[in-house]
Amino acid sequence: MGFLKIYRQKAWLLGTALGFAFLGLGAARGQLEIVWKKAVMICLECIGIG
């Protein structure tokens, strides 16, 4: 029970660490570049034209 309680209390740390690892992996694969390229052009679909 004690272990489970500590695990639940610290799970956010694991999730955050995993998040930063994913971010690094995504950046290395050029995915942030894809996001930037999409975000700096007017998204015609988003505004109901495309």
Add this chain to the structure above:
Amino acid sequence: MGETMRKNLRLKVQIFYTILTNGYVYGFLNGKIYQGNLKYACVPGLNCYSCPGAVGSCPIGALQAVLNQRSVQIPFGVLGFLFVFGSILGRFVCGWLCPFGLVQDLLHGIPLFQKRKRLPFHSVLKYGKYMVLIFLVCIGSAFLFGGFAKVPAFCKYLCPSGTLFGALPLLTGNKLLRSQAGGLFFWKLGILLVLLTLSVKIYRPFCQYLCPLGAVYGWFNRFSLVQIHWEEEQCISCHACEDACPAGLSLKEISRSSECIRCGRCIRVCPAECLHFRK
């Protein structure tokens, strides 16, 4: 902290955050959007990157942009942002840091109609947001709807935030875009108007039933750093928190439920002060 100050704190944070992440005034004045490096990063809330003032990227739009690529790939970068925001804040993002949530909150404050917390068939309809996440955001963007060209299906067919913060200001300030608005725009405008009207009566209908970002952050609610804690031994079982909860959650569901947006109303009304934000 004074009672009035505490009551308005969330509203102040929501307004400040909305202005901070949509502060590119030049875009509003000229019908253009920000094109700087800040858009490499996602903001936590549903904030259309085609809003003229937006200085960051919308996580759902970004997720679809990666899924729209010709080669199918796991969107690690966007998942990274979602894991970091979700693990630390959970649906606190929805309650405090989402511009479209702020709009719904303001509309719900209009003293018109008898207010309701939920729609009929809530227990079924609440799964709508998971359907939107799976079918429109993930499967829709990666495989369907576009024929040979993949499209961001959620942004294109549903997102009311894109219509309100992206389409309306851009079409107002850009004559060329305005001349191209057709059936799709009016479809999205219709969805926006229905949701805004519903918001006056029902508490945050888009967040409760349709928002894919809420579905993602809801998953993190159980273990996120920001939690609402209940000191059971101090509780006098008055149920004031349950009456005040805008999402209609029971005391045991508050905070850990995927529907809790950490608005903090339960904390404010508790006479025994047995509910509080804490790690």
